[in-house]
Structure formats: structure tokens, C-alpha cells
Amino acid sequence: MNDRRQFLLNDKSVGAGASVVYWMSRDQRVWDNHALMAATMFAKENEKVINVVFCIDSFYPNANLRSFDFLIRGLQEVSETLAKLQIPFRLLYGHPPDTLPICLKELGCATLFSDFDPLRVKQQWKVALNKVIECPHYEVDAHNIVPCRLASPKEEFGAYTIRPKINRLLPEFLDDLPPLEWQQSLFTSVSVQHAESTSKLNATEILERMNLDRSVGVLDLESGEKAAHKALSDFTEHRLGMYNELRNDPEKECQSNLSPYLHYGQLSAQRVALEVQKADVASENKAAFLEELIVRRELSDNYCFYNPHYDKIVGAAAWAQKTLNEHVLDEREYLYSLPQFEQSKTHDRLWNAAQKQLLLEGKIHGYMRMYWAKKILEWTTSTAQALEFAIFLNDKYALDGRDPNGYVGCQWAICGVHDRAWGDRPVFGKIRFMNANGCKRKFDVEAYISKFELSKLLF
Numbered sequence: 001m002n003d004r005r006q007f008l009l010n011d012k013s014v015g016a017g018a019s020v021v022y023w024m025s026r027d028q029r030v031w032d033n034h035a036l037m038a039a040t041m042f043a044k045e046n047e048k049v050i051n052v053v054f055c056i057d058s059f060y061p062n063a064n065l066r067s068f069d070f071l072i073r074g075l076q077e078v079s080e081t082l083a084k085l086q087i088p089f090r091l092l093y094g095h096p097p098d099t100l101p102i103c104l105k106e107l108g109c110a111t112l113f114s115d116f117d118p119l120r121v122k123q124q125w126k127v128a129l130n131k132v133i134e135c136p137h138y139e140v141d142a143h144n145i146v147p148c149r150l151a152s153p154k155e156e157f158g159a160y161t162i163r164p165k166i167n168r169l170l171p172e173f174l175d176d177l178p179p180l181e182w183q184q185s186l187f188t189s190v191s192v193q194h195a196e197s198t199s200k201l202n203a204t205e206i207l208e209r210m211n212l213d214r215s216v217g218v219l220d221l222e223s224g225e226k227a228a229h230k231a232l233s234d235f236t237e238h239r240l241g242m243y244n245e246l247r248n249d250p251e252k253e254c255q256s257n258l259s260p261y262l263h264y265g266q267l268s269a270q271r272v273a274l275e276v277q278k279a280d281v282a283s284e285n286k287a288a289f290l291e292e293l294i295v296r297r298e299l300s301d302n303y304c305f306y307n308p309h310y311d312k313i314v315g316a317a318a319w320a321q322k323t324l325n326e327h328v329l330d331e332r333e334y335l336y337s338l339p340q341f342e343q344s345k346t347h348d349r350l351w352n353a354a355q356k357q358l359l360l361e362g363k364i365h366g367y368m369r370m371y372w373a374k375k376i377l378e379w380t381t382s383t384a385q386a387l388e389f390a391i392f393l394n395d396k397y398a399l400d401g402r403d404p405n406g407y408v409g410c411q412w413a414i415c416g417v418h419d420r421a422w423g424d425r426p427v428f429g430k431i432r433f434m435n436a437n438g439c440k441r442k443f444d445v446e447a448y449i450s451k452f453e454l455s456k457l458l459f
């Protein structure tokens with residue numbers, strides 16, 4: 001494994017304890033997980049045992065029954081796989097900087113490994129944790145193909161500036177992942193018989209016990225590594241061949257639907273890229289998909305990592321803030337409150353259909369997601385309110401929400417992040433505009449509406 005994926009976050013020397021701990025957080029998988037592989041190799045070289053720990057914080061912002069149900073069902077599979085490999089796995093409840101140090105002490109942790117996450121909450125957890133732990137803490141970027149810290153040392157202006165940097169590093173980082181047999185023999189070479197802590201999780205029991213927001217219902221979508229790989233094969237076999245032409249048509253449903261699996265780290269983006277490269281489809285489909293999976297996705301991590309205001313209007317470029325401020329007093333034809341948006345009660349049947357898709361399916365088709373957010377800008381009293389509403393709804397209902405892609409998606413649509421200035425117009429200023437007529441030219445809007453119009457909602 002390439003050592004350059006790994007960053008030392010503190011200056012402590014290796015402790016005397018008997019174990020290496022991998023604190024799993026963003027990358028919730030056993031296979032193709034660079035952080036677990038790095039921790040295990042380190043344990044082997046230093047004759048330590050390996051332990052895996054996951055901390056569940058039921059107060060994680062905007063997480064609820066829908067998101068925890070998917071997360072914990074995925075973790076159940078992680079625990080089962082680790083049990084077969086005889087690697088101890090512990091689930092901790094509470095705020096990680098409080099719970100983790102106690103657990104690390106109990107386990108005799110000589111060195112800690114974690115995975116990379118650019119979001120504020122996770123960064124703050126690590127800062128607080130590093131103040132109290134007494135061992136080295138390595139962070140391994142197991143989420144990005146090109147590690148975020150190496151792709152660029154600063155916030156990039158857009159896809160056009162990060163693309164050449166990523167492309168330069170891809171030959172080094174988009175290498176073949178170690179074969180599964182190799183990964184298995186690595187894990188078993190350091191595992192120990194530890195019946196008590198290798199016990200498997202019971203997702204139902206855990207969810208019943210947790211104190212969490214149960215107002216957002218669970219989704220009927222298989223979770224976990226096996227389901228993620230099934231979804232990947234389904235996409236490469238049946239839809240990748242049409243991706244370039246039809247990905248923006250919500251009626252054709254040619255997107256991969258991999259975002260929940262990527263968000264929860266149940267699938268490695270590198271594995272996805274390698275499978276897509278191997279697929280027997282025209283090259284323009286592969287190129288269009290890899291642009292989204294690699295350049296756009298890694299640009300989102302770059303933005304959230306380097307911009308502390310990634311979910312606020314002050315995180316936008318100066319030109320965008322200026323133009324939006326100039327139009328702040330423009331008259332809005334329609335104004336809606338958060339509950340009206342949430343309950344799909346606008347005058348616009350197309351917007352309501354997208355919101356219903358979000359409530360019912362935990363997602364909105366990628367093209368409609370842009371329209372959905374831009375209309376929130378048009379129908380709220382200020383840009384700050386629009387951004388707040390869009391992020392709140394996306395994070396609360398989208399299974400792939402609470403993700404750098406979500407903050408950047410909302411920022412792109414509302415505050416022009418990573419976009420350029422367009423012609424000046426009311427409310428939007430120079431932010432790119434979208435309207436229903438544009439949608440009508442792209443796809444069968446009535447068919448999309450009719451799918452969701454009559455669906456019964458809880459409201």
C-alpha cells in the first residue's frame with residue numbers, strides 16, 4: 001500500500017500497549033479499506049494485535065432513524081466479516097472524544113489509525129481526541145482515490161483547476177487494489193482468538209436501544225458491502241453503457257445509485273473506478289462517469305476540507321456573494337416556509353414531485369436535485385435562508401446526505417460555488433438559472449411528476 005495515503009496527526013511516540021486500533025468512521029467496510037490494511041500491516045510489523053472500533057453518536061447533526069438504520073445494518077455485516085477473520089470489533093456509544101480514549105486505554109492501544117473525513121464534526125473530534133491520547137495517530141485517506149491532502153494543498157476554484165492535479169497523481173493512486181485473498185491473509189495473520197469482542201452486532205436491537213430522531217422512516221434498500229458490490233455490478237452491466245447520453249434524464253434512471261454506498265464507505269471509490277475501467281462499454285460513458293466519481297467527488301472533499309464555511313454563504317466566492325447581496329431585496333414571486341417546502345406544498349408540481357421523491361426514496365435524481373435547490377433560492381427571503389433550508393432538507397432526508405457532495409451541491413446551486421458568473425437576472429443575480437421549461441426540453445416532466453404526485457405522505 002502507498003504510504004503517502006497516510007498522515008501522522010500528532011507527535012506521540014509508539015506506546016507500550018499490545019494493540020493497534022483502527023477507529024472506523026467514514027469507511028465502513030472491511031475489504032478494499034486502505035485504513036484497515038495500513039493498521040493491520042503496522043500491527044504485523046510491530047507484533048501487535050489489531051482491534052477495530054466504531055463510535056456511534058446518536059446526536060450526529062441531522063442523522064435520524066433513516067440514516068442510522070442504513071449505517072447500522074452495514075456495520076452488522078462489518079462485524080460478521082470481522083468475526084470470521086477473528087478480528088475484535090467494538091461498538092461504542094457517545095461522543096467519540098469522550099468514549100474513545102477510555103476504550104483505547106482498555107485495549108492497550110500503542111498506535112491509533114483512523115480514516116479521513118473533511119467535515120467539521122469529524123475534524124473537531126480528531127482535534128479533541130489528539131489532545132488526550134498518548135499514542136501516535138495516523139489518518140489514512142481510504143475514501144478518495146487521490147488523497148485529499150495530496151491532490152491539492154489549498155481550496156481549488158473548480159473542476160478545471162483540480163482536474164490536472166488529480167490526473168497527474170492518478171497513475172500513482174489508481175493502482176490495482178490488493179487481491180481479496182491477499183487482504184484476507186493479511187487480516188488473519190494478525191488476528192487473535194477473542195470470542196467475546198468478535199461477537200456480531202444485532203442491528204435491530206441496537207436501533208431499538210438508541211435514543212434518536214425516529215420521525216424519518218427507514219428505506220427498503222439493502223445495506224452493506226455485499227449489497228454495494230451487487231449495486232456496482234448491476235450498474236456496470238446494465239446502465240453504464242447509457243450513462244453519457246442519459247444520465248440527466250430522471251425518467252431513464254441511468255445513474256449508478258451508488259452514492260449511499262459511497263457515502264457510508266461501504267464501497268471503495270477506487271474499486272468502482274477499476275470496475276468501470278474494465279467494463280465493456282464505449283469510452284465516453286466511462287469518461288463521463290469517472291469525471292463525476294473522481295474529479296467532482298474529490299473536488300467536494302477539497303472544498304469542505306479547506307473552506308471552514310462550506311455550509312454558509314461566506315464560503316462562496318466574492319463575485320457570488322456580491323451579486324447575491326445586490327439582489328437580496330428583489331421581489332420574490334413566491335415565498336415558502338421550511339414546513340411548506342418540507343411537506344411539498346409549493347405551487348410547482350415538478351418541485352413538489354422532487355421533494356416527494358426525497359421524502360419517499362431518500363434521494364432526488366441528480367438533474368432534479370439542481371432544479372430543486374435553485375428553486376429554494378428563488379422562493380425564500382434570502383440566500384442564507386435558502387442555503388440553510390436546502391442543506392437541512394438534504395441532510396435530513398437524503399440517504400447520501402451529510403456528505404461533502406451535498407454541501408457542495410447546495411452551494412453550487414445556490415451560491416455558484418465552482419461555477420462561473422452568468423447573465424444578471426432578478427433574485428439569482430449572476431448565479432446560473434434553471435427553470436421548468438429547461439426540464440421539459442430534457443425529459444418527460446409529466447411522467448416524472450405522475451410517479452410521485454399521488455404518493456401518500458405522512459404529512
Ligand code: FAD
Nearest residue numbers: 255256257258259292293296297366373400401405406409
Ligand atoms: P452517479 O451519477 O452515478 O455518479 C457516481 C458518483 O459520482 C456519485 O455517487 C457521487 O459520489 C459522484 N458524483 C456524481 N455527481 C456528483 C456531483 N455533482 N458532485 C460530486 N460528486 C458527484 N451527492 C451526494 O453524494 N450526497 C449528497 O447529499 C448530494 N446532495 C446534492 C445536493 C444538490 C442540491 C446537488 C445539486 C447535488 C448533490 N449531490 C450529492 C451530487 C449528485 O447529485 C449525487 O452525487 C448523485 O446524484 C448521486 O447519485 P448516483 O450515485 O446515482 O450518481
